[in-house]
Amino acid sequence: MFRLLAARGASTRPQLGEVLGLSRPTLSAAIAELEDAGLASKVGELQGALGRKASVYRPGLNAGHVIAVDAGSTHIRLRVSSIDRRLLHSRIYRLPSSQFFLGEEISRAVAEEVAAALAEADPAWGPLQAIGIALPARVVGPQGDAKATRQQAIFSCFEPPADIPVVLENNVNCAAVAEHSNGIAQDHETFAYVQIGFKIGMGIMLAGKLLRGRNGAAGEISHLAFPMANGMRPIPGEIEHYMGTEALMQRVVGEWPQSASAPPTDAADLMERAAGGDATARAHVERHAEDIGAIVASCVSMVDPGLVVLGGGLGANPLILPTVHEVANRLSYPVEVRTSSLGQDATVLGIEKLATEHAVNLILGEAKP
Amino acid sequence: MFRLLAARGASTRPQLGEVLGLSRPTLSAAIAELEDAGLASKVGELQGALGRKASVYRPGLNAGHVIAVDAGSTHIRLRVSSIDRRLLHSRIYRLPSSQFFLGEEISRAVAEEVAAALAEADPAWGPLQAIGIALPARVVGPQGDAKATRQQAIFSCFEPPADIPVVLENNVNCAAVAEHSNGIAQDHETFAYVQIGFKIGMGIMLAGKLLRGRNGAAGEISHLAFPMANGMRPIPGEIEHYMGTEALMQRVVGEWPQSASAPPTDAADLMERAAGGDATARAHVERHAEDIGAIVASCVSMVDPGLVVLGGGLGANPLILPTVHEVANRLSYPVEVRTSSLGQDATVLGIEKLATEHAVNLILGEAKP
DNA sequence: TTATTATGTTAGGCAGCCTAACAAAATTTT
DNA sequence: AAAATTTTGTTAGGCTGCCTAACATAATAA
Numbered sequence: 091m092f093r094l095l096a097a098r099g100a101s102t103r104p105q106l107g108e109v110l111g112l113s114r115p116t117l118s119a120a121i122a123e124l125e126d127a128g129l130a131s132k133v134g135e136l137q138g139a140l141g142r143k144a145s146v147y148r149p150g151l152n153a154g155h156v157i158a159v160d161a162g163s164t165h166i167r168l169r170v171s172s173i174d175r176r177l178l179h180s181r182i183y184r185l186p187s188s189q190f191f192l193g194e195e196i197s198r199a200v201a202e203e204v205a206a207a208l209a210e211a212d213p214a215w216g217p218l219q220a221i222g223i224a225l226p227a228r229v230v231g232p233q234g235d236a237k238a239t240r241q242q243a244i245f246s247c248f249e250p251p252a253d254i255p256v257v258l259e260n261n262v263n264c265a266a267v268a269e270h271s272n273g274i275a276q277d278h279e280t281f282a283y284v285q286i287g288f289k290i291g292m293g294i295m296l297a298g299k300l301l302r303g304r305n306g307a308a309g310e311i312s313h314l315a316f317p318m319a320n321g322m323r324p325i326p327g328e329i330e331h332y333m334g335t336e337a338l339m340q341r342v343v344g345e346w347p348q349s350a351s352a353p354p355t356d357a358a359d360l361m362e363r364a365a366g367g368d369a370t371a372r373a374h375v376e377r378h379a380e381d382i383g384a385i386v387a388s389c390v391s392m393v394d395p396g397l398v399v400l401g402g403g404l405g406a407n408p409l410i411l412p413t414v415h416e417v418a419n420r421l422s423y424p425v426e427v428r429t430s431s432l433g434q435d436a437t438v439l440g441i442e443k444l445a446t447e448h449a450v451n452l453i454l455g456e457a458k459p
Numbered sequence: 460m461f462r463l464l465a466a467r468g469a470s471t472r473p474q475l476g477e478v479l480g481l482s483r484p485t486l487s488a489a490i491a492e493l494e495d496a497g498l499a500s501k502v503g504e505l506q507g508a509l510g511r512k513a514s515v516y517r518p519g520l521n522a523g524h525v526i527a528v529d530a531g532s533t534h535i536r537l538r539v540s541s542i543d544r545r546l547l548h549s550r551i552y553r554l555p556s557s558q559f560f561l562g563e564e565i566s567r568a569v570a571e572e573v574a575a576a577l578a579e580a581d582p583a584w585g586p587l588q589a590i591g592i593a594l595p596a597r598v599v600g601p602q603g604d605a606k607a608t609r610q611q612a613i614f615s616c617f618e619p620p621a622d623i624p625v626v627l628e629n630n631v632n633c634a635a636v637a638e639h640s641n642g643i644a645q646d647h648e649t650f651a652y653v654q655i656g657f658k659i660g661m662g663i664m665l666a667g668k669l670l671r672g673r674n675g676a677a678g679e680i681s682h683l684a685f686p687m688a689n690g691m692r693p694i695p696g697e698i699e700h701y702m703g704t705e706a707l708m709q710r711v712v713g714e715w716p717q718s719a720s721a722p723p724t725d726a727a728d729l730m731e732r733a734a735g736g737d738a739t740a741r742a743h744v745e746r747h748a749e750d751i752g753a754i755v756a757s758c759v760s761m762v763d764p765g766l767v768v769l770g771g772g773l774g775a776n777p778l779i780l781p782t783v784h785e786v787a788n789r790l791s792y793p794v795e796v797r798t799s800s801l802g803q804d805a806t807v808l809g810i811e812k813l814a815t816e817h818a819v820n821l822i823l824g825e826a827k828p
Numbered sequence: 829t830t831a832t833t834a835t836g837t838t839a840g841g842c843a844g845c846c847t848a849a850c851a852a853a854a855t856t857t858t
Numbered sequence: 859a860a861a862a863t864t865t866t867g868t869t870a871g872g873c874t875g876c877c878t879a880a881c882a883t884a885a886t887a888a
Binding site: 296302313316320390393395423425 | 759793
Binding site for chain 1: 832833834835836837838839
């Protein structure tokens with residue numbers, strides 16, 4: 091009941107009853123109980139086409155709020171939101187320098203931004219229930235071996251407020267969650283999100299739940315066996331080097347015809363020239379799209395998600411969509427391919443969703459801090 | 460309650476109560492109800508170390524039985540079992556010739572074996588509740604597009620008895636189910652089963668449930684992108700040709716030193732010589748194990764199952780285990796690797812498990828025929 | 829004004845499960 | 859052999875969560 095109210099936001103009793111399949115007396119009793127506990131409060135009335143007005147309820151003051159942080163390689167994005175995901179406050183901070191790995195730089199910036207957000211706190215937001223942080227690192231669950239990952243580095247310079255639970259999740263997984271809750275995959279309970287940019291990664295959503303895996307490594311396609319061919323031996327992590335923008339641009343610049351204009355300076359430049367009709371740029375983009383299509387095909391051959399959403403600096407460009415779709419479907423099994431529509435906010439929206447879910451579980455006593 | 464009785468087989472009330480967390484009065488009432496419906500019957504008593512004897516119950520006559528068929532490429536294996544998986548009757552039929560694909564040959568043989576099994580039926584078995592058939596083909600669920608697969612070919616010469624529901628499943632998925640219910644993966648709710656032999660395939664079990672995918676293609680690693688390397692373009696289905704025993708033996712024979720004894724005649728011969736210490740055979744097996752390790756690494760990078768069980772003509776050989784384990788863990792993330800222990804019976808045991816589960820769902824009115 | 833429709837409340841009941849207490853049947857202790 | 863202990867099973871009574879039925883309330887439509 092409360093879970094649904096938190097997920098839907100403002101709702102009337104009939105709306106909740108329809109979803110839950112409960113009778114009106116039951117609904118009234120439940121709402122009364124939630125109001126007594128301060129977990130629901132009436133915020134207005136809704137007039138249907140006919141008949142009496144329905145009261146509209148929202149999570150109450152005691153439901154509180156969460157802080158969601160995208161601890162990215164270049165920016166820290168932070169959102170403070172109510173438990174039903176209304177935005178209360180947001181911040182963006184650009185790191186002085188790009189970070190290859192999660193480390194002290196990022197931890198320090200997160201500490202500052204969270205402190206600033208805490209200073210803005212308004213009593214009307216209710217209590218802070220959780221802090222969610224999306225990390226550019228592998229993250230293991232409570233039963234996993236946290237020492238085997240880099241995830242603890244987020245706490246090197248950042249100490250969360252006492253007694254506030256912290257939710258950690260991999261940033262690509264967060265983006266997948268966001269595509270499901272806010273983005274292009276809202277109509278699919280099962281899909282894969284593939285991120286192609288500086289690094290590569292994948293998030294897998296199965297029946298509405300994130301697949302994490304035993305080591306939090308599900309979707310870590312940076313470790314797909316590559317190169318993989320007769321007579322070759324794969325090298326750990328090599329596919330990320332091959333597919334990442336850095337190696338791509340090296341190949342582009344290396345093969346750029348001397349007769350033509352100066353080679354593109356970065357991936358964005360390359361994509362722009364390809365969009366503008368430059369044949370050389372187009373060919374390189376096409377080639378890269380084929381490689382992305384091959385990765386998608388491997389994903390389909392393994393988990394057959396039915397839908398793959400493309401994101402990341404390169405992946406989110408609609409230019410590559412047709413080729414990725416064509417190659418993936420030719421190599422494996424029918425799969426729909428879509429381009430992400432959330433842009434830079436995907437990750438922070440995803441960790442926000444996970445943080446609010448965790449907060450609801452805590453309030454309902456169904457999870458440990 | 461009935462579901463648990465079917466899963467456990469003979470059980471006492473206290474045993475069921477402990478698992479379900481129900482009180483003794485509730486248990487008594489439920490058992491009485493099941494006995495009235497003919498779905499449970501007392502089959503004996505069990506004396507503990509101390510205290511009164513406990514009555515032992517089993518699924519009753521009305522619970523009936525199922526027929527499970529492994530419609531394999533070389534053999535048809537059939538088991539008739541009670542709903543709690545006690546073997547009532549079994550048959551094996553060797554096909555006159557190996558079948559590359561599911562077709563009329565297999566369908567005809569299945570028809571004959573099922574007819575023979577039906578003729579053996581004993582009234583004490585109760586009603587036939589379901590026929591399960593494991594197919595060497597992709598199988599889609601009820602909501603999928605059955606016309607896109609070869610699965611309907613099983614019915615070209617075989618017509619199941621009227622009103623008897625038929626459960627179809629891919630044979631590799633069945634083997635995975637069997638490893639979970641009867642085999643080496645009983646202690647893992649999440650794992651992948653990788654079959655390497657004439658063909659290659661994978662079955663993925665997540666939280667105790669088979670991952671099927673949108674097109675029934677989850678685990679169809681025969682369509683992983685291959686070859687996959689800088690400057691190469693993948694070819695659909697090529698990895699199955701490369702990894703299958705046929706191509707392996709071609710390479711082995713082609714590279715066999717002329718000075719030595721005659722090259723091995725088949726994969727079993729190769730493995731035997733490798734086990735016997737033949738250096739050339741060993742090198743080839745080692746090389747193949749590396750390739751299998753690479754595939755396992757790709758699987759781990761995608762779904763991170765924590766455990767991979769190796770099966771199939773080549774995969775089930777313990778000789779390859781160390782190398783597969785070493786390569787997979789070097790290329791990706793920590794994963795345990797085990798060798799299947801079920802042998803040729805894996806598939807039929809798996810489809811038996813699925814058929815009994817379906818039968819229980821039907822009896823409980825939780826599935827459609 | 830009256831009819832219709834949707835929302836919300838009151839009253840009463842049923843299903844599923846529980847605990848407490850007791851009865852029955854086995855063992856161990858006296 | 860009798861008594862105490864332990865486990866299984868039954869009986870009685872009660873609680874929780876939900877339901878339906880009927881009624882009250884408040885809006886629009888006729």
